[in-house]
Amino acid sequence: MRTKLIAGNWKMHGSKSFIETLMNGMTGQLNAAMKSDVLVCPPTIYIPLVKNLIGDKAIAVGGQDLSEQEQGAYTGEISGDMLKDNGCQYVIVGHSERRSLYCETDILVAHKTGKAIECGLTPILCVGETLEQREKGTTMQVVEQQLDAVIDTLGIDAFANIVVAYEPVWAIGTGVTASPDQAQEVHSAIRAHLRNKSAQVAESIKILYGGSMKAANAEELLAQPDIDGGLIGGASLKADEFIAICNIAG
Numbered sequence: 388m389r390t391k392l393i394a395g396n397w398k399m400h401g402s403k404s405f406i407e408t409l410m411n412g413m414t415g416q417l418n419a420a421m422k423s424d425v426l427v428c429p430p431t432i433y434i435p436l437v438k439n440l441i442g443d444k445a446i447a448v449g450g451q452d453l454s455e456q457e458q459g460a461y462t463g464e465i466s467g468d469m470l471k472d473n474g475c476q477y478v479i480v481g482h483s484e485r486r487s488l489y490c491e492t493d494i495l496v497a498h499k500t501g502k503a504i505e506c507g508l509t510p511i512l513c514v515g516e517t518l519e520q521r522e523k524g525t526t527m528q529v530v531e532q533q534l535d536a537v538i539d540t541l542g543i544d545a546f547a548n549i550v551v552a553y554e555p556v557w558a559i560g561t562g563v564t565a566s567p568d569q570a571q572e573v574h575s576a577i578r579a580h581l582r583n584k585s586a587q588v589a590e591s592i593k594i595l596y597g598g599s600m601k602a603a604n605a606e607e608l609l610a611q612p613d614i615d616g617g618l619i620g621g622a623s624l625k626a627d628e629f630i631a632i633c634n635i636a637g
């Protein structure tokens with residue numbers, strides 16, 4: 388039985404006062420008996436503030452990206468060790484915004500994934516197709532290529548320490564969610580692809596869905612057998628919405 392994970396990716400949003408209000412809203416409504424895992428990924432500079440506001444509540448913290456390098460003259464970069472040192476347990480890698488806006492290649496994403504694991508962080512490896520790729524019928528080809536770069540670089544056993552997030556690019560921030568059937572079809576195919584290499588990995592790995600998930604559509608999506616949680620953007624910036632999704636999952 389895979390525990391569901393609800394992860395909020397705040398992207399480049401927030402300020403100290405906004406985050407104080409958001410976190411107080413979340414911690415105030417968090418149900419201690421909830422069975423799902425809850426994670427927030429703030430902009431890096433606010434991680435210590437968020438850790439402080441979480442106190443002893445069961446909310447994990449993660450980074451939104453990390454460097455593939457360990458340390459050194461890499462202006463502007465943040466290492467996995469730095470995230471770990473500041474209390475992070477997770478880090479998002481290969482988000483489609485990083486892939487498209489910052490030219491991150493499959494191989495770079497694979498190296499970042501490996502670095503995260505080396506640092507004791509759980510990478511949330513994002514994969515997903517554009518609308519054009521879906522319309523051409525190449526969704527699984529694209530997703531498998533993104534997964535294979537990591538499998539070929541790190542080996543299938545690395546996936547014991549990885550969470551996968553399927554995020555169709557056309558559903559991110561658009562208000563257009565993949566239907567539960569569309570999402571389940573890809574999640575099940577991802578699990579089948581991993582099963583070809585390791586049945587154990589396939590059964591235990593969490594595969595999150597991301598793309599316009601909100602309280603109103605979370606129940607149907609999270610009821611799908613291969614959807615093990617959500618990677619949530621816009622709705623994670625509203626305490627009521629985010630906690631409602633956590634409650635549905637838990």
Ligand SMILES: O=C[C@H](O)COP(=O)(O)O
Binds near residue numbers: 396554558600
């Ligand atoms: O990382 C989160 C995803 O990009 C989803 O964002 P969204 O919920 O705003 O569509």
